Amino acid sequence: MGNRSLTEADHALLFEPSLPTAEDPTQTQHRLHPFVDGNGSGLKASPQGQFGDKALTSTHRFIPSANEDSSPRDMGLDPSMRRRRDEWADRGAAKIIKEVVDPTTGELTKHVVKMGIKDFKFGEQLGDGSYSSVVLATARDSGKKYAVKVLSKEYLIRQKKVKYVTVEKLALQKLNGTKGIIRLFFTFQDEASLYFLLEYAPHSDFLALIKKYGSLNEQCARYYASQIIDAVDSLHTIGIIHRDIKPENILLDKDMKVKLTDFGTAKILPEEPSNDADGKPYFDLNARSKSFVGTAEYVSPELLNDSYTDSRCDIWAFGCILFQMVAGKPPFKASNEYLTFQKVMKVQYAFTAGFPQIIKDLVKKLLVKEPNDRLTIEQIKAHIFFQSVNFDNGSVWDDDPPEIQPYKISAEALKPLPKVPEPDATAKLANLQLAYNSHAETTPQTSAATCQDRSAISMTAATAAFNKDYTGQLKSGYNSNAFVRSSSSSTDREKAHKKTTNIHASRSSPSITSVSKGKEPRSRSADNFWSSYLKNLDEHVLLVKDIELSVEATESSAVDLETLAPDYKSPCDIDSPTESADKFYKRILVITNLGRGLIFAKKSPKMRKEREFELQFELKLNQVEKINLINDQMLQIEGPKTVFMACKDRAVLIEVWKLMKSEICAKPKVASSKLEHKMFDKFISQKVKKTKGKNQVPHVPESSRLVNGLPSSCMTKAPEGGGSNLKRPASLQTRSSSNYSKLLARSTEMRKNMTRTNEK
Numbered sequence: 001m002g003n004r005s006l007t008e009a010d011h012a013l014l015f016e017p018s019l020p021t022a023e024d025p026t027q028t029q030h031r032l033h034p035f036v037d038g039n040g041s042g043l044k045a046s047p048q049g050q051f052g053d054k055a056l057t058s059t060h061r062f063i064p065s066a067n068e069d070s071s072p073r074d075m076g077l078d079p080s081m082r083r084r085r086d087e088w089a090d091r092g093a094a095k096i097i098k099e100v101v102d103p104t105t106g107e108l109t110k111h112v113v114k115m116g117i118k119d120f121k122f123g124e125q126l127g128d129g130s131y132s133s134v135v136l137a138t139a140r141d142s143g144k145k146y147a148v149k150v151l152s153k154e155y156l157i158r159q160k161k162v163k164y165v166t167v168e169k170l171a172l173q174k175l176n177g178t179k180g181i182i183r184l185f186f187t188f189q190d191e192a193s194l195y196f197l198l199e200y201a202p203h204s205d206f207l208a209l210i211k212k213y214g215s216l217n218e219q220c221a222r223y224y225a226s227q228i229i230d231a232v233d234s235l236h237t238i239g240i241i242h243r244d245i246k247p248e249n250i251l252l253d254k255d256m257k258v259k260l261t262d263f264g265t266a267k268i269l270p271e272e273p274s275n276d277a278d279g280k281p282y283f284d285l286n287a288r289s290k291s292f293v294g295t296a297e298y299v300s301p302e303l304l305n306d307s308y309t310d311s312r313c314d315i316w317a318f319g320c321i322l323f324q325m326v327a328g329k330p331p332f333k334a335s336n337e338y339l340t341f342q343k344v345m346k347v348q349y350a351f352t353a354g355f356p357q358i359i360k361d362l363v364k365k366l367l368v369k370e371p372n373d374r375l376t377i378e379q380i381k382a383h384i385f386f387q388s389v390n391f392d393n394g395s396v397w398d399d400d401p402p403e404i405q406p407y408k409i410s411a412e413a414l415k416p417l418p419k420v421p422e423p424d425a426t427a428k429l430a431n432l433q434l435a436y437n438s439h440a441e442t443t444p445q446t447s448a449a450t451c452q453d454r455s456a457i458s459m460t461a462a463t464a465a466f467n468k469d470y471t472g473q474l475k476s477g478y479n480s481n482a483f484v485r486s487s488s489s490s491t492d493r494e495k496a497h498k499k500t501t502n503i504h505a506s507r508s509s510p511s512i513t514s515v516s517k518g519k520e521p522r523s524r525s526a527d528n529f530w531s532s533y534l535k536n537l538d539e540h541v542l543l544v545k546d547i548e549l550s551v552e553a554t555e556s557s558a559v560d561l562e563t564l565a566p567d568y569k570s571p572c573d574i575d576s577p578t579e580s581a582d583k584f585y586k587r588i589l590v591i592t593n594l595g596r597g598l599i600f601a602k603k604s605p606k607m608r609k610e611r612e613f614e615l616q617f618e619l620k621l622n623q624v625e626k627i628n629l630i631n632d633q634m635l636q637i638e639g640p641k642t643v644f645m646a647c648k649d650r651a652v653l654i655e656v657w658k659l660m661k662s663e664i665c666a667k668p669k670v671a672s673s674k675l676e677h678k679m680f681d682k683f684i685s686q687k688v689k690k691t692k693g694k695n696q697v698p699h700v701p702e703s704s705r706l707v708n709g710l711p712s713s714c715m716t717k718a719p720e721g722g723g724s725n726l727k728r729p730a731s732l733q734t735r736s737s738s739n740y741s742k743l744l745a746r747s748t749e750m751r752k753n754m755t756r757t758n759e760k
């Protein structure tokens with residue numbers, strides 16, 4: 001039993017009847033009012049430990065066995081054990097008030113009934129926690145399914161976990177009937193174990209969902225995030241802080257809706273005197289708690305840095321989960337717990353490529369080191385991401401879930417958030433916008449104020465401009481250049497534009513004005529767009545170019561180069577896609593200073609209709625093993641995948657080749673253009689010497705056969721087997737300590753021993 005004796009409360013939980021929990025569940029026609037714990041019977045001695053991989057093996061441990069009736073069990077029991085079991089059958093059963101309507105008189109009569117282990121058939125194990133096993137149970141009378149959390153008394157006492165169970169029970173009782181919280185119907189016990197009869201959530205948990213799909217699209221993320229935050233709001237309103245919110249503690253019920261579970265480490269706040277006229281209970285949600293509880297990947301920095309948490313730790317965890325929904329992995333994850341802590345303490349995380357701007361904005365405001373600067377729940381609900389969600393009319397819980405789809409990058413998602421101007425600031429914004437646009441193309445001097453604002457205001461326009469600009473270039477053979485005006489034209493803005501710039505005459509297009517810029521292949525607005533897009537990732541664009549791209553098929557298939565690119569008669573005859581080439585995707589390559597080659601594709605068969613660019617492929621340049629120049633219009637880049645990049649424009653290939661050859665990663669090398677061309681020419685002449693015939697179609701070995709487009713493995717999707725490197729993170733639950741290294745040591749120790757200690 002360790003060095004800690006049981007408190008009265010612990011004793012009550014383990015050995016005495018307790019308070020009622022919830023309405024009964026097992027009957028459809030009758031309402032049942034459970035009010036006490038009792039004891040159960042019908043247990044079978046288990047040869048192995050049944051309380052999770054972290055539990056101790058106990059020879060005294062009992063588990064409910066699947067679908068057995070009582071008689072065969074009696075055979076193995078000696079008389080004293082049988083007597084004890086029978087004693088507990090009465091003592092440990094839950095006593096429930098059953099309301100029965102008399103069919104003749106129509107009167108409601110109440111009966112006290114006992115419900116215990118004998119009233120359920122036990123089935124498969126649903127899950128394993130640190131100190132419990134959860135099994136499926138079917139009520140013998142109604143056939144309804146439940147999840148029963150089974151906790152070994154001996155283990156709880158030995159590992160000093162009784163407090164956790166008490167807290168879990170109290171929290172669930174307090175929260176009973178709250179939307180988004182798993183329901184505890186009642187508890188019962190026998191000599192060996194405690195049983196929590198819980199609502200069954202048949203669709204597993206949120207971690208499994210993310211794993212299955214790899215990520216969730218914005219719509220799904222919005223649906224689930226709104227339920228999670230609403231459930232957290234309800235918790236906090238009732239004075240409960242969860243403190244271990246993570247995907248695996250978010251179950252999915254029969255309707256695929258959120259049910260928070262695992263309140264073992266919750267904090268139940270004392271009610272404070274209320275000043276409210278309506279007398280609503282008041283809880284100090286900012287009251288600090290020093291308990292070291294949570295899970296490494298979702299733990300808030302204030303617990304690690306300053307050894308305290310309050311309700312804002314649930315908001316932090318919500319931010320981590322929101323990130324994970326889109327990225328498929330938690331924001332703070334390292335090879336071990338210590339390194340994960342380091343990242344959390346420094347709030348060191350990076351958005352994945354193509355992370356949608358709107359969610360990024362919200363996550364950035366949630367994963368904030370200083371709890372006071374973190375958004376409040378009210379502010380979260382008011383965030384533009386939840387603009388379409390009505391948190392007041394219950395639709396968050398009533399609406400059916402959307403079709404689950406993984407997140408797929410789209411140009412729409414990359415568009416920066418519209419900056420909502422204050423009414424009187426519209427004109428100023430327009431001025432700044434236009435001033436910036438003019439600046440970007442023509443005006444050398446810009447005021448400091450304009451510079452400061454421009455990153456915020458230029459991006460929407462730049463996005464729109466980029467797409468148009470790009471289409472325009474294709475049509476006009478790179479002879480036109482575009483510069484941007486505000487994408488939402490307005491008379492005011494046009495006036496402002498005239499005032500602030502006298503450079504360009506307006507054209508009929510509301511968002512683009514084209515001017516001839518000689519031979520410059522791409523407008524700066526396009527580059528600005530990518531720069532702005534990547535700026536948030538601490539990345540900047542080194543190169544934006546049109547390319548044709550193919551990726552070697554993962555399984556070699558009988559596809560040759562002609563099949564790969566039917567319009568290309570030979571690789572040396574590469575040109576921009578023609579208007580007739582319906583099957584072609586226009587692709588551009590963006591190379592960044594962080595050594596990423598991002599290939600965006602735009603399906604625009606006739607170049608009439610605007611189609612959005614989508615990130616199709618990411619090439620990690622530092623993983624490139626070899627670059628082969630097939631000829632001076634095509635590169636073969638060997639790495640984890642073989643990528644063929646073709647471009648008629650030799651200068652483009654020079655740049656790509658140069659970047660890759662110099663193993664560009666974090667720091668680009670700057671070489672004089674003359675030198676680059678020299679190097680390139682040398683490289684080519686060596687290649688040409690080795691090539692037997694000029695302009696010959698290179699031999700493509702069977703193993704390097706190509707397919708048109710990209711293998712699906714390059715697209716955003718769930719990794720094999722629902723994959724990802726997501727392991728179920730285990731909770732940390734240990735006593736508070738101001739000494740961080742002690743905490744780490746303790747958590748490591750804890751991992752080893754799979755033990756927990758009671759918080760103070």
Ligand SMILES: Nc1ncnc2c1ncn2[C@@H]1O[C@H](COP(=O)(O)OP(=O)(O)OP(=O)(O)O)[C@@H](O)[C@H]1O
Nearest residue numbers: 126127128129130131132134147198199200201262
């Ligand atoms: N009501 C339920 N319906 C279906 N499955 C459930 C239910 N409750 C729990 N489970 C499954 O059992 C697992 C363990 O449950 P739970 O998290 O409550 O246990 P725990 O011992 O408190 O775990 P932890 O180690 O996180 O503290 C869950 O991850 C889930 O897979």
